[in-house]
Amino acid sequence: MRVVRIRGQLVLFHVLTLSQYLSAREDQTAISPQNCSLRCVLQGGPDCEYCRINREEVEINHGVTTFGGCIPLPCSFFMVGQDSVCKHYTHAPRDITIEFLADQNPEYDNIIVSWKPSVYGIGFLRGFQVLLQALGGSHTACQLFLFQSNISLSASHAQRVYQSDPFYNLDLGSRYVVTVMALPAPVPEDSKDFYSRKDFSTQTCPKKNGLDHCKTDWYPKYTDVQQIGPDIIVTFNLAPPLLGIDRYFSKCYGDGLKDYTIKPDVTRNRTHSSYHLEGLKAGSNYTCEIAADQTDAVRKVFNVQVKGHKRETPLPLATWLPVAAALAVLLLILLLAVSSRKMCSHWIKRKEVFEAHPVSSGNDESVSPITRVTPPRLLICYCSDDGPAHVRAVMQLATFLQQYMATQVFLDKWDSLRLAEDGVLGWHCRRIQESDFVLVICSRGLRRALGKSEGGTSTAVIALIGEELGRAKATGRDISKYMAAKFEYSEEEDIPLELGFVSRYTLTRDLPLLFSHIHQVALYSPGAYLQIEHITQEGSAKQPAWAALEWSIHEAGMALSNHQESSGGEQDLCDARVGV
Structure with a gap:
């Protein structure tokens, strides 16, 4: 009798274990949207558990909140007579994933977004809204999904995976941000806890189609x-x-x-x-x-x-070689005596340039990448709206470039007399023409200045550079003169659209690449690589100037972060809505 009871308990244990396993497998299966009407959602039909809502089907009434082109209806629209439910809201979804869909179009990517709901407040969850925005572009797409009105999810449903509909025709090699918002949203919308964001990049053309098709x-x-x-x-x-x-x-x-x-x-x-x-x-x-x-x-x-090559000399001429060699030695001594002062002066100038920026290679060969006596001229443009700490970081960068990267830097803070004579815009116009390279330091203040109708000098300078780039692109000329850079506390979207085609760098991480661009040398070659002293991780630890540059960038990032926190959450929430 005891053996039978034990066997029954074992069978019950296996049945429960199997049911839990099947339940977990079911929860992990992604739930796709259903094609149903808004009426079915409101009436709570059995075939309308998780529905896509087309924008054309929704009638916009007074008081409806808009969010990036979507129209999430207020909670009271779905929960008539249940005001207590509408006083709550669920927390932000979690575990957002991006899946690329296989398709035959070589020019675009298609994706599906997946996520899991939060366990907090899940009993009041009414649906989701998914917003897709292109970073630095105008592409925006939105999808709205609702549960039927009489459904009530439990904590166990937090392991379910919900899917969006496909987002089509995304540009290859582009940055996007997807925002998944839980409905109903808090009113007033004074919290970020009801939405989650995820940045991602679409596939590059070589990755999707192969290099020979791009x-x-x-x-x-x-x-x-x-x-x-x-x-x-x-x-x-x-x-x-x-x-x-x-x-x-x-x-x-x-x-x-x-x-x-x-x-x-x-x-x-x-x-x-x-x-x-x-x-x-x-x-x-x-x-x-x-x-x-x-x-x-x-x-x-x-x-x-290029190796030296020998030419065959006719035999009779060989007898003249000793005489020719002696004459050559005498001529060489005479030339050295006459031009010694000029040569010494010339090599002293070259020595000063090379000592200001010593270069060593990864192998035993002596490689000297700087082939010009005069250093390249670099104009640095920036926006002072990010505060004095940002300006100090720009000045520290200019000092480092001029002292350790063999570059002559033009900076408005260093040329106040000429700036007063020519005016700010006139000074920039002249320096752009005189410089070999123009480096624009991109920041949030620059982005905001460009977004204003009256952006001031920064807007005018960027517009001027944009016109120069447009003419160069139209005529097929080289655009390597212009570069964009950002400090580590800035974002990719801070780079203006006018500079979308130029080389961009993150400082101080990309200082070796910036050196390679300015001096037009290759950092890597078969069997060797260049290690530039003072601007590599190995050599930077010995230089106080590198530490000063790193610290100034850190201080500017902290000052910008403190300014954002003191500005309140309303502006950040507004930024999140419009994708700034």
Whole structure:
């Protein structure tokens, strides 16, 4: 009798365990929206447990709250006669995930958003609202989902996964933010606890379609350099015919800048082509790059070492070689005696520039990336609306660039006399024309200034840079003169749309990349890499100037954070609604 009782308990235990497992599996299965009408939701029909609500189906009445283009109806609209329920609201959803859908369109991405409800206040949950916004763009999409009016969820339903409808035609390689809001929302809306946000990026074109199907991302992967006598021949792989690329360009930096235009003959070879590097000096090292002749094309970087070559000399001429050598030595001594002062002065100037920015390579070869005696001229533009701490960080950056990155910096704070003579806008116009590079420090204050009808000098300067970039893009000219940067406390959306096509950097993390851009050198090459003293993590610990720059950026971030907290929650909630 006792054995039978034990067996019955074991069977009951297994049945309960299996039921719990099946219940958990059921809760983890994503619940998709149903295609039902608003009337079915209000009447509480059995086929309307979780419904999508089309905007055209909702009649907008007085007092309806809008949120980013969606129309979440007030709680009293669904819970007639149950005012006590409408006094509560559930907390923000959790575990937001983004799933990319497989499709045949190579230009866009499609996604589905999933989430779980919060256990707090789940008994009063009436539905969800999902808002999708493009960071730095105008794309906005919204979906509204409601439960039937007589449903009441329990704490166990917090493990359920709910899905949105698909969001279609999202641009590849773009940043988006999705906001999932629990309904009913608090009235007044003085809390962030009822919504959750998640930033994500869509797939890049190469990741979705493969590199050979992306014109703007394609670059030659294969390069082979051969020297036959004095001739330097470079062979590279051509772009697939479907991309329609028929011209290429190449540049070499070393003993000056060498430009090459390449027009392959595809009738002879459809996969590879070769071209000659002319005008390179024997015994010199060059950093070269090759890319499709397209705007903002990705460039393939490679190194070229030109070796000396010997020419065969006729036998009778060999008897004159000792005499020629002696004459050459005498001539060399004479030239050295005459021009010693000029040469010393010249090399002293070069020594001062190189000592201001020593460079060491990752292998034993001596690589000197700076090939110009005069440093490049850099104009720094910024907005002072973020406060004095932000301005101090900009000035500390300018000091560091000029002292340790061999760069001549133009900053309005350093040129007050000329600024008074020309005026603020006139000074910026002249410095933009005189500078080799223009670096715009992007911040929240700059973004807000551009959003005002009267943005002042910052708006005028950005508009001027935008016009210059527009003309360069229209004529196919290089736009590498202009760069955008942000400190670590700023966001990607702080970068203006006018600078959407220029190179962007986060400081101080990307200082080596900024150095590479300004001095036009490659940080990496086959078997070697450049380590620039003072601006790498290894060398920065020894420099007080680096610590001062890091500390000024930290102070500016703390000051900006304290200012936002003291401004109250209403502005942050407004920002969350409009996606600022």
